[in-house]
Amino acid sequence: MTSTPGSASRMDAAMTQSPEGAVDGPTTLRRFSRAERWTHRILAIIMGLLLVTAAFLFFPELSSIAGNRLLLRNIHVIAGFALPVPLIVAAFFVAFRRDADRLNRFTRDDWTWLRSRDRRSGRIPVGKFNAGQKLNAAFTLGAIILMFLTGIIMYGWLGETWRTGATFVHDWLSLIIAIMVGGHMWMAYSDSIARLGMRTGSVPTSWARREHGQWADEETAVSTSGATDVSER
Numbered sequence: 001m002t003s004t005p006g007s008a009s010r011m012d013a014a015m016t017q018s019p020e021g022a023v024d025g026p027t028t029l030r031r032f033s034r035a036e037r038w039t040h041r042i043l044a045i046i047m048g049l050l051l052v053t054a055a056f057l058f059f060p061e062l063s064s065i066a067g068n069r070l071l072l073r074n075i076h077v078i079a080g081f082a083l084p085v086p087l088i089v090a091a092f093f094v095a096f097r098r099d100a101d102r103l104n105r106f107t108r109d110d111w112t113w114l115r116s117r118d119r120r121s122g123r124i125p126v127g128k129f130n131a132g133q134k135l136n137a138a139f140t141l142g143a144i145i146l147m148f149l150t151g152i153i154m155y156g157w158l159g160e161t162w163r164t165g166a167t168f169v170h171d172w173l174s175l176i177i178a179i180m181v182g183g184h185m186w187m188a189y190s191d192s193i194a195r196l197g198m199r200t201g202s203v204p205t206s207w208a209r210r211e212h213g214q215w216a217d218e219e220t221a222v223s224t225s226g227a228t229d230v231s232e233r
Helices: 007-014 034-058 060-066 068-083 083-092 092-102 108-115 129-156 159-187 192-200 205-211 213-231
Strands: 029-030 202-204
Touching: 029 205, 029 213, 034 060, 034 068, 034 083, 034 092, 034 192, 060 068, 060 083, 060 202, 068 129, 092 129, 108 129, 159 192, 192 202, 192 205, 202 205, 202 213
Parallel strands: none
Antiparallel strands: 029 202
């Protein structure tokens, strides 16, 4: 098999070669695709818009400051209907579907990770996503679906009893979502490398080995075998 023009140079850019000829791993690993990063950004913007408008609609003090309550309500409704759209579009991309499958796969190691006090020590094998990230993703998806459905009911297409129940669920779930979003932002703020991965798509291999060792081993094994294959051609 012959290599395509430029393939060897691209591989050399990602890999380093020791004097003895052994191939070292890449210094960075690709963590998120462009589609995944833009999906995250758009979801964050819409979710933020929903939480802010919800606060102005729910609290009379804030509502009086805003003045135009009808405008806030319309923005909230439009943003609510737009919330599932980024996820639907992202489902057409292979990288997103692959990571969604990873997030949906809860293993025995994940349960061990949750119970362990030294879960960040690297002792427990962690894939691309740890158990906390998997639970957060499951909660977020479930919350989006439930908020979307209760929002439709509140819009006035069913009877008053349905609307009252939907409003109760919608309001309390909004509070829980606000707390979860705050926790998510705090965790992201405390890990600059995680933010770098979501901003640029790549993370240092050293960070990946410490936080997601199993995934880092899988990725470096693929890179190393690919580089070895190129060097032997």
